[in-house]
Every structure is written in C-alpha cells, then in structure tokens.
Amino acid sequence: MYLSHINSLRALAILLIVAGHSIGFFSWNENLFTRDAIEDLIADGAVVFIFISGYLFQHLSTKFRYSRYLQKKIQYVLIPYLIVSIPAIFHSVFLKNPVTQYSVLEGTSRSYQILWFYLHGGAHINYPLWFIPVIFVYYLAAPAFMVIIRYPALYWLILLLLPVSLFAHRPGFPNPD
Numbered sequence: 137m138y139l140s141h142i143n144s145l146r147a148l149a150i151l152l153i154v155a156g157h158s159i160g161f162f163s164w165n166e167n168l169f170t171r172d173a174i175e176d177l178i179a180d181g182a183v184v185f186i187f188i189s190g191y192l193f194q195h196l197s198t199k200f201r202y203s204r205y206l207q208k209k210i211q212y213v214l215i216p217y218l219i220v221s222i223p224a225i226f227h228s229v230f231l232k233n234p235v236t237q238y239s240v241l242e243g244t245s246r247s248y249q250i251l252w253f254y255l256h257g258g259a260h261i262n263y264p265l266w267f268i269p270v271i272f273v274y275y276l277a278a279p280a281f282m283v284i285i286r287y288p289a290l291y292w293l294i295l296l297l298l299p300v301s302l303f304a305h306r307p308g309f310p311n312p313d
Contacts, residue, residue, distance in 0.1 A: 139195065146188055152181030157264055182267060189271070193278070197285050202278060209275045217268040218254065224262035225253045 155178045164171035228234050229249045235242045238259065241249050253259055258266025274281075284290045 149181050149184035152178050156181050194285055224260040225250055228260040
C-alpha cells in the first residue's frame with residue numbers, strides 16, 4: 137500500500153534539509169534573531185528523514201528479505217554515494233594535503249586516505265554526505281531491528297538507551313567521526 141502522506145512528509149524533510157544547509161549562505165548581520173529563529177525551526181531535518189525511514193521499514197517489515205533489502209540500499213544509496221564523493225575525495229587527497237586537517241592520516245597511503253574519506257563522509261569538502269556512512273550502519277543493523285519489530289517488548293530498551301542519547305554529544309564541525 138502506497139503511503140502518500142509519508143511521501144509528503146519526505147518532501148518536507150528534503151526542504152528542511154536543503155534550507156538547513158542553505159541558511160549560512162545569506163548575510164544575517166542585522167537580523168541575528170531572525171536567523172536563530174529560522175535555524176531553530178528548520179534544524180535537524182535529518183531527524184524527520186530518520187523517522188520516515190523507520191516508519192517505512194516497520195510498515196514494510198512483513199515483506200523483509202535482508203539480501204534484497206541490502207541489494208537495494210547498495211544500488212540506490214551506496215553506489216551513488218561512492219560516485220558523488222569522487223570529486224570531493226580527489227580534491228581532499230590529491231589537490232590538498234589531508235594531513236593538515238586530519239593528523240590521523242599522517243604517514244598513510246593515498247589508498248588508505250581515500251577509504252578513510254569514504255568512511256568519514258563529512259570529512260571532505262562535500263560535508264553533507266556525512267549522513268550516508270551513518271545511515272548505512274543502520275542498513276547493516278536491519279536484522280536487529282527486525283528482532284525488535286517481531287518482539288515488541290524489546291521497545292522497553294528505549295528507556296535504558298534514552299539517557300545515553302541525552303548525555304552522548306558530538307563535537308562541533310568538523311567532526312569526521
């Protein structure tokens with residue numbers, strides 16, 4: 137069954153994400169309050185996308201086949217990510233010295249650096265791609281999510297994991313990890 141309301145919410149999430157990435161391109165010197173208010177309204181559009189993914193995953197869980205699911209994610213998410221990242225990774229590895237920004241890469245081969253940039257999607261100049269390696273971890277964890285869907289009592293784990301999410305914060309940009 138096609139869920140048109142979820143597709144509409146997906147469109148809203150896309151607009152929020154684009155707006156969130158675009159707000160910094162405008163001059164806000166005289167309107168800092170307005171900028172902050174708009175940022176608060178549109179920030180974290182990725183959360184809406186994650187909700188939609190989880191909702192659709194559960195909605196379609198009766199038809200779940202891991203190999204087919206992973207094949208589709210590789211075809212429609214991973215391969216486009218690998219292709220779209222080529223210019224940014226080429227720029228970061230071959231036109232700049234990546235060690236100046238990421239000392240962890242000192243003494244590593246270019247092959248390693250390329251792989252490192254792929255695994256740390258937001259580390260190169262195309263930083264909005266941070267989301268792809270992160271979401272792919274969720275794709276790989278799909279069998280664990282299926283166990284939770286099949287045994288709803290496991291949702292109580294949220295009460296144990298919620299404090300972790302409240303106290304585990306990520307550092308500011310750039311954060312390649």
